[in-house]
Amino acid sequence: MEFVLRGGRVIDPRSGTDRIADVTIRSGAVVAVGPDLPTPEGGTVLDVTGLVVGPGFVDLHSHVHSVAGQRLQALDGVTTALDLEAGLMPIARAYADAAREGRPLNYGFSASWGMARAQAHLGIEPVAQFAAGLALLGDPAWQRSSSPGELRAWLSLLERDLADGALGIGVLVGYAPRSDPAEYLSVARLAASAGAPTFTHVRELVEADATTPIDGSEELVAASTETGAAMHHCHVNSTSRRHIDRVLGLLDRSRSAGSRVTVEAYPYGAGATGVGAYFLDPDRLPAWGIGPSNIVLVETGERIADAARLREVRAADPGAECVVEFLDEADPSDRDLLERSLAFPDAIVASDAMPVIWRGGVMESQEWPLPPGGRTHPRTAGTFARSLRLMVRERGVWTWLEAFRRCAYLPARVLDEVAPAARAKGHLGLGADADVVVLDPATISDTATYEDPTRPSVGVRHLFVAGTLVVRDGALQESARPGQAVRGEPR
Numbered sequence: 228m229e230f231v232l233r234g235g236r237v238i239d240p241r242s243g244t245d246r247i248a249d250v251t252i253r254s255g256a257v258v259a260v261g262p263d264l265p266t267p268e269g270g271t272v273l274d275v276t277g278l279v280v281g282p283g284f285v286d287l288h289s290h291v292h293s294v295a296g297q298r299l300q301a302l303d304g305v306t307t308a309l310d311l312e313a314g315l316m317p318i319a320r321a322y323a324d325a326a327r328e329g330r331p332l333n334y335g336f337s338a339s340w341g342m343a344r345a346q347a348h349l350g351i352e353p354v355a356q357f358a359a360g361l362a363l364l365g366d367p368a369w370q371r372s373s374s375p376g377e378l379r380a381w382l383s384l385l386e387r388d389l390a391d392g393a394l395g396i397g398v399l400v401g402y403a404p405r406s407d408p409a410e411y412l413s414v415a416r417l418a419a420s421a422g423a424p425t426f427t428h429v430r431e432l433v434e435a436d437a438t439t440p441i442d443g444s445e446e447l448v449a450a451s452t453e454t455g456a457a458m459h460h461c462h463v464n465s466t467s468r469r470h471i472d473r474v475l476g477l478l479d480r481s482r483s484a485g486s487r488v489t490v491e492a493y494p495y496g497a498g499a500t501g502v503g504a505y506f507l508d509p510d511r512l513p514a515w516g517i518g519p520s521n522i523v524l525v526e527t528g529e530r531i532a533d534a535a536r537l538r539e540v541r542a543a544d545p546g547a548e549c550v551v552e553f554l555d556e557a558d559p560s561d562r563d564l565l566e567r568s569l570a571f572p573d574a575i576v577a578s579d580a581m582p583v584i585w586r587g588g589v590m591e592s593q594e595w596p597l598p599p600g601g602r603t604h605p606r607t608a609g610t611f612a613r614s615l616r617l618m619v620r621e622r623g624v625w626t627w628l629e630a631f632r633r634c635a636y637l638p639a640r641v642l643d644e645v646a647p648a649a650r651a652k653g654h655l656g657l658g659a660d661a662d663v664v665v666l667d668p669a670t671i672s673d674t675a676t677y678e679d680p681t682r683p684s685v686g687v688r689h690l691f692v693a694g695t696l697v698v699r700d701g702a703l704q705e706s707a708r709p710g711q712a713v714r715g716e717p718r
């Protein structure tokens with residue numbers, strides 16, 4: 228199938244160009260960009276006058292492993308959705324499951340440090356399911372430091388999954404924040420020798436826990452400097468909270484000194500995780516400046532009444548997904564903190580998209596529109612359109628070129644070393660993968676809210692994944708499952 232996108236404002240963040248041109252797509256690739264391209268025989272011409280045409284967004288942080296969730300991300304401009312912070316194990320099964328089920332968007336996974344530890348410490352056979360990992364997060368036996376034998380065991384599991392195509396190593400050290408920092412350095416060394424990046428949810432900051440073995444953000448920077456590993460700092464907005472300026476200063480000094488540290492953020496004042504997480508212990512919440520009532524269970528909508536109720540749900544269902552309000556979006560100074568994390572030079576937009584859950588724990592639906600009652604964090608459906616609305620349309624902090632650099636180009640570059648296939652993503656040069664978003668620059672916006680979190684974003688007019696239309700004229704194409712695996716090829 229051949230397409231010509233006629234007369235759009237074409238943005239290519241690799242060449243730094245922003246111009247009116249046509250784009251021709253054939254056999255899953257961009258084959259021509261320029262003025263007045265010929266209309267191919269039997270091809271389809273889409274008039275995109277007045278619209279912005281750019282590389283589809285590459286989301287480094289999506290825990291969505293469903294057609295339902297990926298459809299919301301498609302309407303948010305995402306063409307590649309990767310679970311790199313938590314990862315899945317075993318990686319071979321994760322890729323096989325996605326290929327068998329079919330995906331609207333390109334997909335990929337990191338090797339899961341958490342599941343490797345669970346196997347080494349507890350003998351739990353991982354099943355390549357995100358929900359199974361969430362359920363384990365609160366287990367103290369999983370969180371403790373490893374014996375030398377356990378350390379060897381889980382490092383070799385990570386090595387096996389890197390060899391099987393993982394896109395790096397996902398390190399949830401923030402969920403095992405008393406574990407020995409020497410173990411974290413071992414992970415960084417393994418990553419450096421494999422030519423693979425790490426993706427860290429950092430452990431507690433010193434401001435939140437004076438007894439932490441090491442400040443979480445300092446640890447990442449120091450490990451990258453010491454080992455030379457490419458180390459990605461996940462969601463700096465949520466782990467830094469009101470210490471964002473201190474953490475961004477640290478990252479800035481490290482990057483200026485030549486480290487391979489990268490960083491991502493999303494524009495919401497609440498996070499989402501399993502309610503059994505270490506840092507949601509009722510005794511830990513004051514250090515975050517919040518209380519039990521800042522936690523809302525996703526599936527039921529229950530706002531936690533008090534510490535006793537929080538203890539109860541953590542014991543009964545530690546993997547239950549919950550929304551955690553760590554900044555107040557109604558407070559202008561908190562909103563400024565979120566904006567500064569996005570505005571930080573080279574900060575990457577990444578959603579931390581969460582599974583959509585219906586009553587009874589159902590996590591998938593092939594129906595479109597989604598059946599009513601689906602619950603998730605609004606960042607799942609709205610992160611990219613919300614970032615564009617805030618940073619381009621309302622505040623004018625980013626140009627469109629800069630927006631595409633942060634949503635598509637820079638995230639793909641994080642993967643270049645481990646996955647040569649990523650080099651064809653995040654730009655619109657000749658030969659680029661035909662992962663393309665066409666959006667309306669005047670109307671692009673999120674509509675998902677905490678109350679109604681599965682409302683799709685508006686303004687994405689067309690979306691191609693591997694040369695196939697997943698969104699056409701603003702409508703999701705229900706039969707489209709063109710998503711391809713993005714695999715690592717470590718040294």
Ligand SMILES: [Zn+2]
Nearest residue numbers: 312428461462
């Ligand atoms: Zn996280």
